[in-house]
Amino acid sequence: MKPSLSRLIAVLGASLLACAAHAAEVQIAVAANFTAPIKDIAAEFEKDTGHKVVAAFGPTGGLYTQIKNGAPFEVFFSADDTTPAKLETEGDAVAGSRFTYAIGKLVLWSATAGYVDDKGEVLKKNAFRHLSIGNPKTAPYGLAATQVLDKLGLADAVKPKLVEGTNITQAHQFVATGNAELGFVALSQVYKDGRITGGSAWIVPDNLYEPIRQDAVILARGKGNPAAAALVEYLKGPKAAAVIKAYGYDL
CATH class of the missing domain: 3.40.190.10 (Periplasmic binding protein-like II)
Structure with missing residues (x-):
């Protein structure tokens, strides 16, 4: 084998190992209404970043209870804005990580x-x-x-x-x-x-019910997990926005 080819294989191998080393897994809790969009977004996120998403779905109130009881979730996608704010106040979420990812209809x-x-x-x-x-x-x-x-x-x-x-x-x-x-x-x-x-x-016209502001937040267990931080940033980007709009949400 020629030395140059040997070096090329070594470099490629090192690059693959580096990518694997930086890839991480993030466990997320997702409000049931956002099931289809997050599956589409997660698939693109995994292809683009190499990170893996493991999702659990349910009612916002039920997911809150699971989080309080120690469920290993690292990012929470709520169907309201009050539950993530409550978790932040209670010390179960990373301060300053909360944001509105969609307005439900x-x-x-x-x-x-x-x-x-x-x-x-x-x-x-x-x-x-x-x-x-x-x-x-x-x-x-x-x-x-x-x-x-x-x-x-x-x-x-x-x-x-x-x-x-x-x-x-x-x-x-x-x-x-x-x-x-x-x-x-x-x-x-x-x-x-x-x-x-x-x-x-x-x-239903928006004036017949209070705005459904859906907030996401990095939970305490997700602090320091690069996949958690990357997913939150991805949700703020154009690819995720296109998917969210396609399912009828406002931003």
């Missing part, structure tokens, strides 16, 4: 085409048997749904028909499987690249 959705009109009049007609929402105590989108019903003066009328999912994923599943004719879900669950992906929907 609520949608009234049915798996049946033509069932939900574009003004939400189907709610006032009250001809359905079941209306699915996320648990308002643990899921910010469920809380937003109750705010809409209150604003419209329909809370008492539809209360006997409410079916609560433990998180927004289960609320969506109730509608998708036909166990509820319609439900309030995250727009990101039924929207991609500028359109509703199936069924029928009413995108």
